[in-house]
Each structure stands twice: as C-alpha cells, then as structure tokens.
Amino acid sequence: MLSMALYKREMKGSFKLLIIFGAVISMYVSIIISMYDPEMMATLDSFYEVMPELMASVGMSTGATSLIGFMVSYLYGFILLIFPMVFCILRGNGLIAKYADKGSMVTLLAAPVKRRTVAITQMSVLISGILLLILFTTGLEAIIAETSFPGELVMPELLKLNASLLCLHLFIGSICFLASSIFSDTKYSIALGAGIPALMYILQMLANAGEKAEAIKYVTFFTLFDANGIAANESSAVFGTLALLIGAIALYTIGTAVFCRKDLHI
Numbered sequence: 516m517l518s519m520a521l522y523k524r525e526m527k528g529s530f531k532l533l534i535i536f537g538a539v540i541s542m543y544v545s546i547i548i549s550m551y552d553p554e555m556m557a558t559l560d561s562f563y564e565v566m567p568e569l570m571a572s573v574g575m576s577t578g579a580t581s582l583i584g585f586m587v588s589y590l591y592g593f594i595l596l597i598f599p600m601v602f603c604i605l606r607g608n609g610l611i612a613k614y615a616d617k618g619s620m621v622t623l624l625a626a627p628v629k630r631r632t633v634a635i636t637q638m639s640v641l642i643s644g645i646l647l648l649i650l651f652t653t654g655l656e657a658i659i660a661e662t663s664f665p666g667e668l669v670m671p672e673l674l675k676l677n678a679s680l681l682c683l684h685l686f687i688g689s690i691c692f693l694a695s696s697i698f699s700d701t702k703y704s705i706a707l708g709a710g711i712p713a714l715m716y717i718l719q720m721l722a723n724a725g726e727k728a729e730a731i732k733y734v735t736f737f738t739l740f741d742a743n744g745i746a747a748n749e750s751s752a753v754f755g756t757l758a759l760l761i762g763a764i765a766l767y768t769i770g771t772a773v774f775c776r777k778d779l780h781i
Contacts, residue, residue: 518628518636525640529606533644536602537651543594544652548659551585551667582660582667583676583746591680591742592723596716599648599684604709606644607691608701610637611774634696634771641688642767649681676745679752682759683740687712689766696770696777736762 611634653673660668694708715735722732732738739759744752 516632516635517639518632521628521633521636522640525610525637526643528609529640529644529647532602532606533647533651536598536648540594540598540648540652541655544590544655545659547589547594548582548586548656549663550589551582551664581669582664583669583672584743586656586660586673587676587742587746591676595652595680596683596737596740599645599652599680600687600712600716602648603641603645603684603688603691604705604712606641607688607695607708608704610641610692611695611704630775631771634774638692638767638771641692642685645684645688646681649677649684653677672746675748676742679740679742679745679756679759682756682763683737685763686736686759686766689763689770693766693770693773696774699777 656673656677657668657670660673690711691708694706694711695704698704698707715737718731718735719737722729722735722738736759739755741749741752741755745756
C-alpha cells in the first residue's frame with residue numbers, strides 16, 4: 516500500500532519543517548512551564564484582569580491550581596494549536612497539489628505505482644509528521660516538568676490531553692490533504708486548506724472572548740478539543756475527541772478517493 520522510496524523522500528522534506536517547528540515549540544514550552552510558581556501565577560492572573568477578553572480569546576484562563584491546569588491555560592489555547600496547524604498547512608499542500616501545480620506529478624506516476632498507493636503514501640507522510648511533532652511535544656513537556664517540578668505532573672493526564680491534541684491536528688491535516696487532493700493549483704489548495712482552519716480558529720477566539728459571541732463555538736471544530744474537559748475526565752470532551760478522529764478518517768478517505776478519480780492532465 517505504501518511506496519517506501521517515495522515515503523522516505525517525502526519524510527526528508529518533513530524533517531526540515533519538524534526541526535523548525537520543534538525548536539519553536541521547545542522554546543515556548545520551556546519558558547511557560549518554568550513560569551509555574553505561585554508568585555508568577557498571580558502575576559499572570561493580574562494580566563488577565565487587565566485584558567480579560569484578549570487573554571480569553573487565546574484560551575488563557577485564571578485560577579490554575581495544578582501544573583497540568585497551568586499548562587492547559589497557557590499552552591493548549593494558542594501555542595500547541597497554532598504551530599502544529601501551520602505545519603499541517605505547509606506539509607499538506609506540498610504533498611499533492613504542489614506536484615500537480617508544477618507539472619511534476621507525472622514523475623510520481625511514471626513508475627508502475629497506482630494512484631491509490633501514491634495518495635496513501637503522501638497521506639502517511641503527513642500523518643507521520645503530525646504524530647512525530649505531538650510525540651516530541653509530549654516528551655519535551657514531561658522532561659521539563661519533571662526536571663523543574665518533580666512529581667507535580669500527572670502523566671496519565673498529559674497523555675490523554677496530547678492524545679486529544681493529536682486527534683485535533685489529524686483532523687486539521689485531513690482538511691489540508693483533502694484540499695491538496697481536490698485542487699491542482701496551489702493557490703486554491705492553500706486557500707481552502709489554510710483558510711478553513713484559520714477561519715475556524717478566529718471564530719473560536721471570538722467565541723472565547725465574550726458572551727455575545729459565545730454561540731459561534733457551535734460552528735467551529737476547535738470546540739471539539741476541550742483541553743480542560745479532557746484533564747477533568749469529562750465524557751463530553753472524550754466524545755469531542757472521537758468526533759475529531761472519525762472526521763479525520765473520513766476526510767483522509769475522501770481525499771484519497773478524489774485524487775484517484777481526478778483528471779491530472781498529465
């Protein structure tokens with residue numbers, strides 16, 4: 516089902532982006548976790564009181580009483596949503612639409628390899644990149660938390676939280692993959708693949724910012740990722756995670772089918 520030669524070549528391209536995004540995430544995770552102490556938390560809470568709507572719009576809240584709660588408030592509302600999302604957008608577009616746009620798709624299909632194999636291989640490259648990024652983030656969080664605050668981090672909670680985060684980014688990646696499969700022009704692929712996640716996040720920010728716009732949360736898939744709910748073992752948060760996973764499987768399947776049937780003009 517996979518073309519290993521193609522997979523290895525594309526993963527080399529992914530590693531360049533993974534190193535960049537891994538470095539950025541490392542910086543933010545290291546700084547934010549190191550800020551976990553009662554005095555600093557009081558300072559951050561005072562910032563929230565000054566700019567409540569701005570802080571709430573990026574998922575930040577006050578009153579965290581544990582390390583995992585602090586991480587949810589200051590990492591899982593913006594940093595760990597935006598940077599992996601940008602990775603999904605950049606990598607998703609480069610796997611299919613970029614080849615078709617440059618007219619080099621013929622190179623991929625010149626070998627005796629079925630379209631389905633090419634599509635599944637490229638999809639696997641994207642999923643592998645997302646998985647590696649989340650695994651790296653999980654390991655980094657665990658190491659920094661245990662080094663700075665031994666015994667404070669509850670590992671099962673972190674694993675559940677990042678499993679839900681993985682499902683969210685797999686869903687975002689599936690949108691990018693579907694857009695890349697539909698369009699042979701990268702400008703349209705990026706417009707859809709980047710436009711939908713970006714719009715959904717902006718709507719989520721508006722919903723977080725105030726009561727007047729709270730109803731907007733029902734039209735954005737980011738609402739399905741409930742970090743606080745996952746940490747608190749709420750069943751609704753688990754169902755939201757499952758919905759994201761099922762949606763991702765459906766969109767990856769549709770994207771593969773579209774690519775297999777489309778006219779590539781080669």
